[in-house]
Amino acid sequence: MTTLRIAGGQVLRPDMTVEETDVLVDQDEGEILAVGPADDLPEADETLDADDGLVIPGLVNAHCHAAMTLLRGYADDKPLESWLREDIWPVEAELTPEDVRAGTELGLLEMIQSGTTGFADMYFHVEKVVEAVEDAGLRARLGHGIVTIGRDEAAAREDFETSLEIAAEFDGAADGRISTAVMPHSLTTVGEEYLEEYIPQTRELGVPLHYHANETEDEVSPIVDERKERPLSYARDMDMTDVSDFVAHGVHVNETEIELLAETGTGVIHCPASNMKLASGMAPIQAMLDAGVTVGLGTDGTASNNDLDMFGEMRDAAMLGKLASNDASAVDAESVVRMATEGSATALGFNSGRIEEGANADLAVLDLSASHLTPRHDLVSHLAYAARGSDVIHTICDGNVLMADKEVLIMDERSVRKKAEKRAKDAIERASN
Numbered sequence: 001m002t003t004l005r006i007a008g009g010q011v012l013r014p015d016m017t018v019e020e021t022d023v024l025v026d027q028d029e030g031e032i033l034a035v036g037p038a039d040d041l042p043e044a045d046e047t048l049d050a051d052d053g054l055v056i057p058g059l060v061n062a063h064c065h066a067a068m069t070l071l072r073g074y075a076d077d078k079p080l081e082s083w084l085r086e087d088i089w090p091v092e093a094e095l096t097p098e099d100v101r102a103g104t105e106l107g108l109l110e111m112i113q114s115g116t117t118g119f120a121d122m123y124f125h126v127e128k129v130v131e132a133v134e135d136a137g138l139r140a141r142l143g144h145g146i147v148t149i150g151r152d153e154a155a156a157r158e159d160f161e162t163s164l165e166i167a168a169e170f171d172g173a174a175d176g177r178i179s180t181a182v183m184p185h186s187l188t189t190v191g192e193e194y195l196e197e198y199i200p201q202t203r204e205l206g207v208p209l210h211y212h213a214n215e216t217e218d219e220v221s222p223i224v225d226e227r228k229e230r231p232l233s234y235a236r237d238m239d240m241t242d243v244s245d246f247v248a249h250g251v252h253v254n255e256t257e258i259e260l261l262a263e264t265g266t267g268v269i270h271c272p273a274s275n276m277k278l279a280s281g282m283a284p285i286q287a288m289l290d291a292g293v294t295v296g297l298g299t300d301g302t303a304s305n306n307d308l309d310m311f312g313e314m315r316d317a318a319m320l321g322k323l324a325s326n327d328a329s330a331v332d333a334e335s336v337v338r339m340a341t342e343g344s345a346t347a348l349g350f351n352s353g354r355i356e357e358g359a360n361a362d363l364a365v366l367d368l369s370a371s372h373l374t375p376r377h378d379l380v381s382h383l384a385y386a387a388r389g390s391d392v393i394h395t396i397c398d399g400n401v402l403m404a405d406k407e408v409l410i411m412d413e414r415s416v417r418k419k420a421e422k423r424a425k426d427a428i429e430r431a432s433n
């Protein structure tokens, strides 16, 4: 057994207390072996210094489209519908498998540098996303996004079948770091006849579903008008609200839908920055937490954020949650830290997001010796309100050190950035011709 000790740091425990202690990791199993004072733990093969640092569970970005880093800053300041149709989809139509690989790598680099160790991703050319995740050492639940509207029957079927095939092929890849889901884009972009046909096959396969739901008013009203029922009760009729399933956004949900989510255990991934930027609305997060809904946190793609920094997302979640509830005590620091760790991990079915024996050794260490983190009254408050992704110095996933002392060990930072820059420019040029 090869072991790693994260030594001398302040450690965030699952009950949101912070104590000065060491963490011992079994690198072969990728698991936390023990948490305890240095004197009580056996010697380790390798030690990572966390002196003057805060050790936290690696953050889990539970909804994103990593390769959209290529479109960062390309189209801003528009609402969802026209942003997708006029700007995003035309460029995405030009993206080659190697473009997706390059964009995903850039996303993974940004995640490692900002303490994110796990994520869920909905995109296309997923075999390239798999390769990138395999090489970068992160943990992920991946899937092919399905759109059937505007397509003929053969193309629609092919898209759904691709999603099923990808989910079957890659579940458990990269020594179990990669898991999958079938990912219909949303309840309005995938037709009922296809859901009827393919959801039973998804259930047979035994993988979760992940889809965008109740993101904008424009997405809710057509369903209510046509079916006289709310989108999430339609989803339940379609068998799309299993305890393993998770939806992105959940902005425009009413009380009945919140109850449904709590009852079924279906996770909601809150994406506050994307919701603000696209002016989609304010999700009733405190009400969901009060009802016992599993709430995770995600950045969504970097064209609607525009970064993958989960610290920014925690801060946005707290700020927006208060505004939405008109209550400064709503969505407090502890709640957002839980959302970014345990909440996201639970929604995705990862045994991560908690620093305790037996959990995945997915960790991040922040340097506390920064002016914006002084004084240290309350480190949970700092995580939610004051810390930034750039405060992260070490990142560990599955027991492996991916970044130490701010040096990314698993990929060549410069070449990843250069390749993405070039491929992004070329794709946009092709789309405008």
Ligand SMILES: N[C@@H](CCSC[C@H]1O[C@@H](n2cnc3c(=O)[nH]cnc32)[C@H](O)[C@@H]1O)C(=O)O
Pocket: 065, 080, 084, 088, 089, 092, 122, 123, 124, 144, 145, 146, 147, 159, 185, 212, 215, 274, 300, 301, 304
């Ligand atoms: N197979 C589909 C691809 C779907 S991938 C998932 C899609 O979600 C899009 N997307 C990104 N952010 C959002 C959002 O906030 N709401 C809805 N869709 C989004 C993204 O641009 C990407 O096209 C096709 O060929 O069109």
Ligand SMILES: [Zn+2]
Pocket: 063, 064, 065, 212, 248, 300, 301
């Ligand atoms: Zn999205």
